Amino acid sequence: MVGGATTKELMVDGKRLDGRALDELRPVKITASVLNNADGSAYIEWGKNKVIAGVFGPRPCHPKRMMDPYRAIIKSRYRLAPFSTSDHGRAGPNRRSIELSKVIREAFESRVLLEQFPQTMIELTVEVLEADGGTRCASLVAASVALADAGIPMKDLVSAVAVGKINDQIALDLTGVEDNYGDSDIPFALAGRNKELMLFQMDGVLTKEQINQALDMGTKACEKVHQLQVEALKRVYESKKQEVEAKED
Amino acid sequence: MAVLDVLDQIKRGYIRDMVKQNKRIDNRAFDEYRKVEVEQGMITSAEGSARARIGKSEVLVGVKIGVGSPFPDRPSEGILMTNAEFLPLASSTFESGPPREDSIELARVVDRGIRSANAVDIASLSLGEDEEGRPKVWITFLDIYVIDHDGNLQDAAGLAAMSAILNTQLPKYEDGQIVREEKTGPLPSKATALSCTFGKIADKIILDPCYAEEVSLDSKLTIATVKDHICACQKSGGGGLSRAELDYCMDLALKKGEELRGKLKA
Numbered sequence: 001m002v003g004g005a006t007t008k009e010l011m012v013d014g015k016r017l018d019g020r021a022l023d024e025l026r027p028v029k030i031t032a033s034v035l036n037n038a039d040g041s042a043y044i045e046w047g048k049n050k051v052i053a054g055v056f057g058p059r060p061c062h063p064k065r066m067m068d069p070y071r072a073i074i075k076s077r078y079r080l081a082p083f084s085t086s087d088h089g090r091a092g093p094n095r096r097s098i099e100l101s102k103v104i105r106e107a108f109e110s111r112v113l114l115e116q117f118p119q120t121m122i123e124l125t126v127e128v129l130e131a132d133g134g135t136r137c138a139s140l141v142a143a144s145v146a147l148a149d150a151g152i153p154m155k156d157l158v159s160a161v162a163v164g165k166i167n168d169q170i171a172l173d174l175t176g177v178e179d180n181y182g183d184s185d186i187p188f189a190l191a192g193r194n195k196e197l198m199l200f201q202m203d204g205v206l207t208k209e210q211i212n213q214a215l216d217m218g219t220k221a222c223e224k225v226h227q228l229q230v231e232a233l234k235r236v237y238e239s240k241k242q243e244v245e246a247k248e249d
Numbered sequence: 250m251a252v253l254d255v256l257d258q259i260k261r262g263y264i265r266d267m268v269k270q271n272k273r274i275d276n277r278a279f280d281e282y283r284k285v286e287v288e289q290g291m292i293t294s295a296e297g298s299a300r301a302r303i304g305k306s307e308v309l310v311g312v313k314i315g316v317g318s319p320f321p322d323r324p325s326e327g328i329l330m331t332n333a334e335f336l337p338l339a340s341s342t343f344e345s346g347p348p349r350e351d352s353i354e355l356a357r358v359v360d361r362g363i364r365s366a367n368a369v370d371i372a373s374l375s376l377g378e379d380e381e382g383r384p385k386v387w388i389t390f391l392d393i394y395v396i397d398h399d400g401n402l403q404d405a406a407g408l409a410a411m412s413a414i415l416n417t418q419l420p421k422y423e424d425g426q427i428v429r430e431e432k433t434g435p436l437p438s439k440a441t442a443l444s445c446t447f448g449k450i451a452d453k454i455i456l457d458p459c460y461a462e463e464v465s466l467d468s469k470l471t472i473a474t475v476k477d478h479i480c481a482c483q484k485s486g487g488g489g490l491s492r493a494e495l496d497y498c499m500d501l502a503l504k505k506g507e508e509l510r511g512k513l514k515a
Contacts, residue, residue: 070258095353095356095357096357098350098353099350099353099354099357101350102350102354102485103483103484103485106468106485106486106487108487109486109487109488110467110487110488110489184365186482191489194489194491195491195492196489196490196491197484197489197490197491197492197495198489199484200470200482200483200484200490200495201482201483201484202481202482202483203361203364203365203480203481204365204480205365205366205475205478205479205480206478206479206480207477207478207479208479208499208503211479211482211499212492212496215492215495
Protein backbone atom coordinates (compact mmCIF):
# COMPACT_ATOMS: atom_id res chain seq x y z
CA MET A 1 0.00 0.00 0.00
CA VAL A 2 2.55 2.56 1.06
CA GLY A 3 5.68 3.66 -0.69
CA GLY A 4 8.38 6.10 0.15
CA ALA A 5 9.43 5.43 3.70
CA THR A 6 10.95 1.99 3.27
CA THR A 7 12.79 1.49 0.01
CA LYS A 8 14.07 -1.46 -1.93
CA GLU A 9 15.67 -1.65 -5.34
CA LEU A 10 13.00 -3.08 -7.62
CA MET A 11 14.85 -2.87 -10.94
CA VAL A 12 18.15 -4.54 -11.81
CA ASP A 13 19.76 -3.85 -15.21
CA GLY A 14 16.49 -2.59 -16.67
CA LYS A 15 14.62 -5.74 -15.61
CA ARG A 16 12.33 -6.37 -12.69
CA LEU A 17 13.26 -8.69 -9.83
CA ASP A 18 11.48 -11.61 -11.51
CA GLY A 19 13.12 -10.81 -14.85
CA ARG A 20 10.08 -9.26 -16.49
CA ALA A 21 9.98 -6.15 -18.64
CA LEU A 22 7.92 -3.21 -17.41
CA ASP A 23 4.96 -4.04 -19.64
CA GLU A 24 5.12 -7.80 -19.21
CA LEU A 25 2.33 -9.83 -17.64
CA ARG A 26 3.10 -12.76 -15.36
CA PRO A 27 2.03 -16.17 -16.70
CA VAL A 28 -1.75 -16.56 -16.31
CA LYS A 29 -3.48 -19.95 -16.38
CA ILE A 30 -7.25 -20.25 -16.04
CA THR A 31 -9.31 -23.43 -15.68
CA ALA A 32 -13.10 -23.32 -15.64
CA SER A 33 -15.48 -25.84 -14.01
CA VAL A 34 -13.18 -27.14 -11.30
CA LEU A 35 -15.74 -27.76 -8.54
CA ASN A 36 -18.48 -30.41 -8.19
CA ASN A 37 -21.13 -28.72 -6.09
CA ALA A 38 -20.89 -25.11 -7.20
CA ASP A 39 -23.05 -24.09 -10.15
CA GLY A 40 -20.01 -22.49 -11.71
CA SER A 41 -16.35 -22.30 -10.79
CA ALA A 42 -12.89 -21.39 -11.95
CA TYR A 43 -9.32 -21.70 -10.78
CA ILE A 44 -6.64 -19.24 -11.71
CA GLU A 45 -2.89 -19.19 -11.34
CA TRP A 46 -1.51 -15.74 -11.97
CA GLY A 47 2.20 -15.72 -11.25
CA LYS A 48 2.32 -17.10 -7.71
CA ASN A 49 -1.29 -16.07 -7.02
CA LYS A 50 -3.65 -19.00 -6.70
CA VAL A 51 -7.35 -18.26 -6.49
CA ILE A 52 -10.42 -20.47 -6.64
CA ALA A 53 -13.84 -18.98 -7.39
CA GLY A 54 -17.26 -20.59 -6.96
CA VAL A 55 -20.76 -19.41 -7.84
CA PHE A 56 -24.11 -20.61 -6.51
CA GLY A 57 -27.44 -19.43 -7.83
CA PRO A 58 -29.60 -17.73 -8.75
CA ARG A 59 -31.36 -19.17 -5.71
CA PRO A 60 -33.88 -17.91 -3.13
CA CYS A 61 -32.58 -14.89 -1.29
CA HIS A 62 -31.41 -15.32 2.29
CA PRO A 63 -31.68 -13.36 4.48
CA LYS A 64 -35.08 -12.24 3.18
CA ARG A 65 -34.54 -8.59 4.14
CA MET A 66 -31.77 -8.30 1.54
CA MET A 67 -34.16 -9.37 -1.21
CA ASP A 68 -34.69 -6.98 -4.11
CA PRO A 69 -38.17 -7.31 -5.65
CA TYR A 70 -36.87 -6.13 -9.04
CA ARG A 71 -33.63 -7.98 -9.55
CA ALA A 72 -31.25 -10.58 -8.20
CA ILE A 73 -28.70 -9.45 -5.66
CA ILE A 74 -25.08 -10.52 -5.78
CA LYS A 75 -23.45 -11.55 -2.54
CA SER A 76 -19.72 -11.69 -2.75
CA ARG A 77 -17.02 -12.94 -0.48
CA TYR A 78 -13.31 -12.35 -1.01
CA ARG A 79 -10.98 -13.94 1.52
CA LEU A 80 -7.28 -14.45 1.88
CA ALA A 81 -6.45 -17.85 3.33
CA PRO A 82 -4.49 -17.54 6.61
CA PHE A 83 -1.59 -19.37 4.95
CA SER A 84 -1.63 -17.32 1.75
CA THR A 85 0.81 -14.62 2.89
CA SER A 86 4.27 -14.66 4.45
CA ASP A 87 2.87 -13.85 7.90
CA HIS A 88 -0.06 -15.89 9.19
CA GLY A 89 -3.29 -13.99 8.57
CA ARG A 90 -6.27 -14.13 10.90
CA ALA A 91 -9.16 -16.25 9.70
CA GLY A 92 -12.40 -14.43 8.99
CA PRO A 93 -13.18 -11.11 7.41
CA ASN A 94 -11.12 -8.00 7.99
CA ARG A 95 -11.61 -4.43 6.79
CA ARG A 96 -9.61 -5.01 3.62
CA SER A 97 -11.51 -8.14 2.62
CA ILE A 98 -14.84 -6.43 3.30
CA GLU A 99 -13.90 -3.54 1.00
CA LEU A 100 -12.61 -5.86 -1.71
CA SER A 101 -15.72 -8.06 -1.50
CA LYS A 102 -17.74 -4.90 -2.13
CA VAL A 103 -15.77 -3.63 -5.13
CA ILE A 104 -15.65 -7.11 -6.69
CA ARG A 105 -19.43 -7.40 -6.33
CA GLU A 106 -19.94 -3.96 -7.85
CA ALA A 107 -17.77 -4.81 -10.83
CA PHE A 108 -20.40 -7.38 -11.84
CA GLU A 109 -23.63 -5.65 -10.88
CA SER A 110 -24.18 -4.00 -14.24
CA ARG A 111 -22.70 -6.89 -16.26
CA VAL A 112 -24.94 -9.71 -14.97
CA LEU A 113 -28.55 -9.52 -16.21
CA LEU A 114 -29.88 -9.30 -12.68
CA GLU A 115 -33.37 -8.18 -13.81
CA GLN A 116 -33.99 -11.67 -15.17
CA PHE A 117 -33.97 -13.17 -11.68
CA PRO A 118 -35.95 -10.95 -9.29
CA GLN A 119 -36.01 -11.87 -5.59
CA THR A 120 -33.05 -14.20 -5.87
CA MET A 121 -29.39 -14.06 -4.96
CA ILE A 122 -26.24 -15.07 -6.75
CA GLU A 123 -23.47 -16.06 -4.38
CA LEU A 124 -19.96 -15.40 -5.52
CA THR A 125 -17.05 -16.66 -3.44
CA VAL A 126 -13.39 -16.18 -4.13
CA GLU A 127 -10.78 -17.79 -1.94
CA VAL A 128 -7.19 -16.66 -2.33
CA LEU A 129 -5.02 -19.67 -1.55
CA GLU A 130 -1.71 -17.98 -2.27
CA ALA A 131 -1.17 -14.25 -2.62
CA ASP A 132 1.57 -12.37 -4.41
CA GLY A 133 0.18 -8.99 -5.41
CA GLY A 134 -2.84 -8.36 -7.60
CA THR A 135 -5.14 -10.81 -5.84
CA ARG A 136 -8.27 -8.70 -6.32
CA CYS A 137 -7.65 -8.66 -10.07
CA ALA A 138 -6.98 -12.39 -10.22
CA SER A 139 -10.12 -12.92 -8.12
CA LEU A 140 -12.23 -10.81 -10.45
CA VAL A 141 -10.96 -12.63 -13.50
CA ALA A 142 -11.69 -16.03 -11.93
CA ALA A 143 -15.09 -14.87 -10.66
CA SER A 144 -16.03 -13.68 -14.11
CA VAL A 145 -15.25 -17.11 -15.59
CA ALA A 146 -17.10 -18.84 -12.73
CA LEU A 147 -20.22 -16.73 -13.38
CA ALA A 148 -20.13 -17.60 -17.06
CA ASP A 149 -19.49 -21.25 -16.19
CA ALA A 150 -22.63 -21.18 -14.01
CA GLY A 151 -24.57 -20.21 -17.11
CA ILE A 152 -25.62 -16.89 -15.63
CA PRO A 153 -26.48 -14.46 -18.43
CA MET A 154 -24.04 -11.58 -18.65
CA LYS A 155 -23.47 -8.71 -21.03
CA ASP A 156 -19.78 -9.54 -21.18
CA LEU A 157 -16.86 -10.89 -19.22
CA VAL A 158 -14.91 -8.62 -16.90
CA SER A 159 -11.13 -8.67 -17.13
CA ALA A 160 -8.73 -7.07 -14.68
CA VAL A 161 -5.10 -6.23 -14.10
CA ALA A 162 -3.11 -3.99 -11.79
CA VAL A 163 -0.70 -1.36 -12.99
CA GLY A 164 1.56 0.73 -10.83
CA LYS A 165 4.76 2.65 -10.44
CA ILE A 166 8.06 1.15 -9.35
CA ASN A 167 11.40 2.97 -9.37
CA ASP A 168 9.65 5.98 -10.92
CA GLN A 169 8.43 3.99 -13.91
CA ILE A 170 4.98 2.76 -14.84
CA ALA A 171 4.86 -1.02 -14.63
CA LEU A 172 2.31 -3.73 -15.35
CA ASP A 173 1.05 -6.39 -12.97
CA LEU A 174 2.94 -5.71 -9.74
CA THR A 175 4.06 -8.59 -7.54
CA GLY A 176 3.60 -8.47 -3.77
CA VAL A 177 7.12 -7.10 -3.24
CA GLU A 178 6.66 -4.50 -5.97
CA ASP A 179 3.35 -3.42 -4.46
CA ASN A 180 4.85 -3.23 -0.97
CA TYR A 181 7.90 -1.22 -1.93
CA GLY A 182 6.55 0.48 -5.05
CA ASP A 183 5.17 3.99 -5.29
CA SER A 184 1.68 3.38 -6.60
CA ASP A 185 -0.84 0.64 -7.33
CA ILE A 186 -3.85 0.90 -9.66
CA PRO A 187 -5.99 -2.23 -9.80
CA PHE A 188 -8.68 -1.90 -12.45
CA ALA A 189 -11.19 -3.97 -14.39
CA LEU A 190 -12.62 -3.49 -17.85
CA ALA A 191 -15.88 -4.73 -19.32
CA GLY A 192 -15.12 -6.85 -22.36
CA ARG A 193 -17.40 -5.09 -24.83
CA ASN A 194 -17.54 -1.35 -24.11
CA LYS A 195 -14.19 -1.18 -22.27
CA GLU A 196 -15.73 0.76 -19.39
CA LEU A 197 -13.97 0.72 -16.03
CA MET A 198 -15.87 -1.63 -13.73
CA LEU A 199 -13.31 -1.47 -10.94
CA PHE A 200 -10.88 1.35 -10.45
CA GLN A 201 -8.78 2.01 -7.39
CA MET A 202 -5.55 3.87 -6.95
CA ASP A 203 -3.04 4.74 -4.28
CA GLY A 204 0.30 6.51 -4.41
CA VAL A 205 1.00 9.94 -5.87
CA LEU A 206 0.74 10.24 -9.66
CA THR A 207 -0.05 12.87 -12.23
CA LYS A 208 -3.13 12.53 -14.40
CA GLU A 209 -0.87 11.76 -17.37
CA GLN A 210 0.84 8.92 -15.50
CA ILE A 211 -2.54 7.42 -14.59
CA ASN A 212 -3.61 7.53 -18.24
CA GLN A 213 -0.32 6.00 -19.34
CA ALA A 214 -0.75 3.20 -16.78
CA LEU A 215 -4.33 2.54 -17.88
CA ASP A 216 -3.27 2.37 -21.54
CA MET A 217 -0.63 -0.22 -20.61
CA GLY A 218 -3.17 -2.16 -18.54
CA THR A 219 -5.84 -2.09 -21.23
CA LYS A 220 -3.64 -4.13 -23.56
CA ALA A 221 -3.02 -6.67 -20.81
CA CYS A 222 -6.75 -6.84 -20.03
CA GLU A 223 -7.41 -7.81 -23.62
CA LYS A 224 -4.90 -10.64 -23.27
CA VAL A 225 -6.55 -11.79 -20.04
CA HIS A 226 -9.97 -11.61 -21.70
CA GLN A 227 -8.72 -13.95 -24.42
CA LEU A 228 -7.51 -16.43 -21.76
CA GLN A 229 -10.92 -16.29 -20.05
CA VAL A 230 -12.73 -17.06 -23.29
CA GLU A 231 -10.34 -19.94 -24.03
CA ALA A 232 -10.86 -21.42 -20.56
CA LEU A 233 -14.63 -21.42 -21.08
CA LYS A 234 -14.31 -22.89 -24.55
CA ARG A 235 -12.19 -25.75 -23.20
CA VAL A 236 -15.03 -26.72 -20.83
CA TYR A 237 -17.50 -27.00 -23.68
CA GLU A 238 -15.07 -28.90 -25.83
CA SER A 239 -14.47 -31.47 -23.09
CA LYS A 240 -18.24 -31.76 -22.53
CA LYS A 241 -18.76 -32.28 -26.23
CA GLN A 242 -16.17 -35.04 -26.24
CA GLU A 243 -17.87 -36.67 -23.25
CA VAL A 244 -21.22 -36.69 -25.03
CA GLU A 245 -19.70 -38.03 -28.22
CA ALA A 246 -17.93 -40.79 -26.29
CA LYS A 247 -21.26 -41.84 -24.75
CA GLU A 248 -22.99 -41.89 -28.10
CA ASP A 249 -20.40 -44.19 -29.63
CA MET B 250 -38.50 -2.23 3.07
CA ALA B 251 -40.73 -2.81 0.08
CA VAL B 252 -42.35 0.61 0.58
CA LEU B 253 -38.96 2.28 0.75
CA ASP B 254 -37.92 0.49 -2.40
CA VAL B 255 -40.91 1.88 -4.27
CA LEU B 256 -40.17 5.40 -3.02
CA ASP B 257 -36.53 5.01 -4.04
CA GLN B 258 -37.61 3.85 -7.47
CA ILE B 259 -39.87 6.88 -7.93
CA LYS B 260 -37.19 9.24 -6.66
CA ARG B 261 -34.62 7.59 -8.89
CA GLY B 262 -36.79 8.09 -11.96
CA TYR B 263 -37.39 11.74 -11.06
CA ILE B 264 -33.72 12.52 -10.48
CA ARG B 265 -32.65 10.73 -13.65
CA ASP B 266 -35.16 12.66 -15.74
CA MET B 267 -33.92 15.94 -14.27
CA VAL B 268 -30.29 15.11 -14.94
CA LYS B 269 -31.12 14.14 -18.52
CA GLN B 270 -32.50 17.66 -18.89
CA ASN B 271 -29.24 19.05 -17.45
CA LYS B 272 -30.85 20.04 -14.17
CA ARG B 273 -30.21 19.13 -10.56
CA ILE B 274 -32.74 18.80 -7.77
CA ASP B 275 -31.16 21.74 -5.89
CA ASN B 276 -30.51 23.82 -9.04
CA ARG B 277 -26.73 23.46 -8.84
CA ALA B 278 -24.46 23.29 -11.87
CA PHE B 279 -23.11 19.79 -12.56
CA ASP B 280 -19.62 20.86 -11.45
CA GLU B 281 -20.69 22.80 -8.37
CA TYR B 282 -20.24 21.96 -4.70
CA ARG B 283 -22.84 22.77 -2.11
CA LYS B 284 -21.81 25.24 0.58
CA VAL B 285 -18.62 23.92 2.21
CA GLU B 286 -17.71 24.91 5.77
CA VAL B 287 -14.90 23.71 8.00
CA GLU B 288 -14.11 24.57 11.60
CA GLN B 289 -11.41 23.28 13.91
CA GLY B 290 -10.65 22.54 17.52
CA MET B 291 -14.14 22.07 19.00
CA ILE B 292 -13.22 18.91 20.93
CA THR B 293 -10.73 19.87 23.62
CA SER B 294 -10.24 16.30 24.88
CA ALA B 295 -8.83 15.34 21.47
CA GLU B 296 -5.33 16.28 20.28
CA GLY B 297 -6.99 17.59 17.11
CA SER B 298 -10.50 17.94 15.78
CA ALA B 299 -12.53 19.44 12.97
CA ARG B 300 -16.05 19.51 11.65
CA ALA B 301 -16.92 19.77 7.98
CA ARG B 302 -20.29 20.56 6.49
CA ILE B 303 -21.11 20.06 2.84
CA GLY B 304 -24.68 21.21 2.39
CA LYS B 305 -26.61 19.39 5.09
CA SER B 306 -24.04 16.61 5.48
CA GLU B 307 -21.99 16.95 8.63
CA VAL B 308 -18.92 15.01 9.70
CA LEU B 309 -16.82 15.40 12.84
CA VAL B 310 -13.30 14.02 13.08
CA GLY B 311 -11.33 13.63 16.28
CA VAL B 312 -7.64 12.81 16.38
CA LYS B 313 -6.24 11.04 19.42
CA ILE B 314 -2.54 10.38 19.82
CA GLY B 315 -1.16 7.32 21.53
CA VAL B 316 2.13 5.48 21.89
CA GLY B 317 2.67 1.87 20.91
CA SER B 318 4.79 -0.69 19.14
CA PRO B 319 5.30 -0.30 15.37
CA PHE B 320 4.40 -2.91 12.79
CA PRO B 321 7.28 -5.43 12.71
CA ASP B 322 8.04 -4.82 9.01
CA ARG B 323 8.18 -1.04 9.48
CA PRO B 324 9.88 -0.53 12.87
CA SER B 325 10.69 3.15 12.37
CA GLU B 326 7.26 4.25 11.11
CA GLY B 327 4.41 5.61 13.14
CA ILE B 328 0.95 4.09 12.86
CA LEU B 329 -2.15 5.68 11.40
CA MET B 330 -5.53 4.12 12.17
CA THR B 331 -8.62 5.45 10.46
CA ASN B 332 -12.11 4.42 11.45
CA ALA B 333 -15.55 5.69 10.54
CA GLU B 334 -18.76 5.47 12.54
CA PHE B 335 -22.05 6.06 10.77
CA LEU B 336 -24.01 7.25 13.80
CA PRO B 337 -27.60 5.98 13.93
CA LEU B 338 -28.79 9.56 14.50
CA ALA B 339 -27.37 10.64 11.14
CA SER B 340 -29.82 8.74 8.98
CA SER B 341 -32.76 6.35 9.27
CA THR B 342 -30.74 3.97 7.10
CA PHE B 343 -27.89 3.74 9.64
CA GLU B 344 -28.17 1.05 12.28
CA SER B 345 -26.05 0.51 15.33
CA GLY B 346 -23.94 -2.61 15.34
CA PRO B 347 -20.78 -3.73 13.61
CA PRO B 348 -19.48 -1.42 10.85
CA ARG B 349 -21.13 -1.83 7.49
CA GLU B 350 -19.14 -2.14 4.31
CA ASP B 351 -20.02 1.47 3.41
CA SER B 352 -18.39 2.86 6.53
CA ILE B 353 -15.37 0.60 6.11
CA GLU B 354 -14.95 1.73 2.51
CA LEU B 355 -15.33 5.41 3.46
CA ALA B 356 -12.67 5.14 6.15
CA ARG B 357 -10.31 3.19 3.92
CA VAL B 358 -10.60 5.70 1.08
CA VAL B 359 -9.93 8.65 3.45
CA ASP B 360 -6.98 6.68 4.82
CA ARG B 361 -5.64 5.90 1.33
CA GLY B 362 -5.47 9.58 0.35
CA ILE B 363 -3.86 10.67 3.58
CA ARG B 364 -1.37 7.80 3.59
CA SER B 365 -0.36 8.15 -0.07
CA ALA B 366 0.26 11.89 0.30
CA ASN B 367 2.01 11.55 3.68
CA ALA B 368 -0.59 13.97 5.01
CA VAL B 369 0.31 12.35 8.31
CA ASP B 370 4.05 11.91 7.95
CA ILE B 371 4.32 8.53 9.64
CA ALA B 372 8.01 8.26 8.66
CA SER B 373 8.84 10.96 11.22
CA LEU B 374 6.74 9.55 14.07
CA SER B 375 9.26 7.19 15.62
CA LEU B 376 9.99 7.60 19.34
CA GLY B 377 13.15 5.50 19.33
CA GLU B 378 13.54 2.61 21.73
CA ASP B 379 12.27 2.17 25.26
CA GLU B 380 14.43 1.02 28.20
CA GLU B 381 14.23 -2.62 27.11
CA GLY B 382 15.29 -1.68 23.58
CA ARG B 383 11.86 -2.13 22.01
CA PRO B 384 10.91 0.37 19.31
CA LYS B 385 8.12 2.81 20.16
CA VAL B 386 6.15 5.02 17.79
CA TRP B 387 3.34 7.56 17.84
CA ILE B 388 -0.06 6.14 16.91
CA THR B 389 -2.51 8.52 15.28
CA PHE B 390 -6.13 7.50 15.72
CA LEU B 391 -8.34 9.24 13.21
CA ASP B 392 -11.99 8.73 14.10
CA ILE B 393 -14.61 9.87 11.63
CA TYR B 394 -18.05 10.54 13.13
CA VAL B 395 -20.86 10.99 10.66
CA ILE B 396 -23.34 13.31 12.37
CA ASP B 397 -25.80 14.08 9.58
CA HIS B 398 -26.20 12.45 6.18
CA ASP B 399 -27.21 14.29 3.04
CA GLY B 400 -24.90 12.57 0.59
CA ASN B 401 -21.21 12.82 -0.27
CA LEU B 402 -20.03 11.82 3.19
CA GLN B 403 -16.73 10.85 1.57
CA ASP B 404 -15.63 14.40 0.79
CA ALA B 405 -17.00 15.77 4.07
CA ALA B 406 -15.05 13.06 5.92
CA GLY B 407 -11.90 13.76 3.92
CA LEU B 408 -12.14 17.48 4.55
CA ALA B 409 -12.82 17.07 8.28
CA ALA B 410 -10.02 14.50 8.57
CA MET B 411 -7.46 16.70 6.83
CA SER B 412 -8.52 19.73 8.83
CA ALA B 413 -8.32 17.75 12.08
CA ILE B 414 -4.81 16.55 11.19
CA LEU B 415 -3.69 20.15 10.64
CA ASN B 416 -5.27 21.02 13.99
CA THR B 417 -3.43 18.26 15.89
CA GLN B 418 -0.72 19.00 18.44
CA LEU B 419 1.58 16.20 19.58
CA PRO B 420 1.72 15.80 23.33
CA LYS B 421 4.96 15.50 25.28
CA TYR B 422 6.52 12.04 25.65
CA GLU B 423 8.67 11.65 28.75
CA ASP B 424 10.03 8.56 30.55
CA GLY B 425 7.76 6.26 28.54
CA GLN B 426 4.65 8.28 29.39
CA ILE B 427 2.46 10.66 27.43
CA VAL B 428 2.04 14.03 29.12
CA ARG B 429 -1.16 15.23 27.47
CA GLU B 430 -1.18 18.62 29.20
CA GLU B 431 2.00 19.66 27.42
CA LYS B 432 2.21 19.97 23.64
CA THR B 433 5.45 19.79 21.66
CA GLY B 434 4.28 20.94 18.22
CA PRO B 435 2.02 20.08 15.33
CA LEU B 436 1.55 16.54 14.02
CA PRO B 437 3.97 16.38 11.06
CA SER B 438 2.18 16.59 7.73
CA LYS B 439 3.77 16.80 4.28
CA ALA B 440 0.76 17.57 2.11
CA THR B 441 -2.91 18.46 2.18
CA ALA B 442 -4.90 15.62 0.61
CA LEU B 443 -8.57 16.26 -0.17
CA SER B 444 -11.08 14.29 -2.17
CA CYS B 445 -13.68 15.18 -4.78
CA THR B 446 -16.53 12.77 -5.38
CA PHE B 447 -18.45 12.45 -8.62
CA GLY B 448 -21.63 10.61 -9.45
CA LYS B 449 -22.66 9.21 -12.79
CA ILE B 450 -26.36 9.28 -13.64
CA ALA B 451 -27.72 8.54 -17.08
CA ASP B 452 -24.26 9.03 -18.65
CA LYS B 453 -23.78 12.44 -17.02
CA ILE B 454 -21.25 13.33 -14.36
CA ILE B 455 -22.27 15.40 -11.35
CA LEU B 456 -19.98 16.70 -8.63
CA ASP B 457 -20.87 16.36 -4.94
CA PRO B 458 -24.06 14.26 -5.14
CA CYS B 459 -26.62 14.97 -2.41
CA TYR B 460 -28.49 12.08 -0.78
CA ALA B 461 -31.38 12.03 -3.26
CA GLU B 462 -28.86 11.97 -6.11
CA GLU B 463 -26.66 9.42 -4.38
CA VAL B 464 -29.41 6.77 -4.22
CA SER B 465 -29.98 7.37 -7.96
CA LEU B 466 -26.36 6.94 -9.07
CA ASP B 467 -25.15 4.31 -11.50
CA SER B 468 -21.62 4.67 -10.21
CA LYS B 469 -19.52 6.92 -8.05
CA LEU B 470 -15.90 8.01 -8.27
CA THR B 471 -13.78 9.56 -5.55
CA ILE B 472 -10.49 11.19 -6.51
CA ALA B 473 -8.19 12.53 -3.81
CA THR B 474 -5.61 15.10 -4.82
CA VAL B 475 -2.62 17.00 -3.50
CA LYS B 476 -1.35 19.95 -5.49
CA ASP B 477 -1.12 18.90 -9.18
CA HIS B 478 -1.14 15.21 -8.30
CA ILE B 479 -3.70 12.50 -7.70
CA CYS B 480 -3.14 10.47 -4.54
CA ALA B 481 -6.09 8.08 -4.28
CA CYS B 482 -9.04 6.90 -6.33
CA GLN B 483 -12.00 4.67 -5.71
CA LYS B 484 -14.79 3.79 -8.08
CA SER B 485 -17.86 2.34 -6.43
CA GLY B 486 -21.36 1.39 -7.46
CA GLY B 487 -22.39 -1.13 -10.07
CA GLY B 488 -22.13 0.97 -13.22
CA GLY B 489 -19.12 1.47 -15.46
CA LEU B 490 -17.06 4.52 -16.21
CA SER B 491 -15.47 5.41 -19.53
CA ARG B 492 -11.88 6.62 -19.88
CA ALA B 493 -13.17 9.97 -21.16
CA GLU B 494 -15.34 10.34 -18.06
CA LEU B 495 -12.40 9.43 -15.83
CA ASP B 496 -10.26 12.00 -17.61
CA TYR B 497 -12.89 14.71 -17.09
CA CYS B 498 -13.21 13.82 -13.39
CA MET B 499 -9.43 13.88 -12.87
CA ASP B 500 -9.18 17.37 -14.36
CA LEU B 501 -12.07 18.67 -12.31
CA ALA B 502 -10.82 17.00 -9.10
CA LEU B 503 -7.43 18.71 -9.51
CA LYS B 504 -9.15 22.07 -9.98
CA LYS B 505 -11.80 21.72 -7.28
CA GLY B 506 -9.23 20.22 -4.89
CA GLU B 507 -7.31 23.51 -5.04
CA GLU B 508 -10.51 25.40 -4.21
CA LEU B 509 -11.22 23.13 -1.26
CA ARG B 510 -7.66 23.52 0.02
CA GLY B 511 -8.37 27.25 0.15
CA LYS B 512 -11.00 26.50 2.81
CA LEU B 513 -8.41 24.92 5.09
CA LYS B 514 -6.29 26.84 7.51
CA ALA B 515 -2.82 25.35 7.26
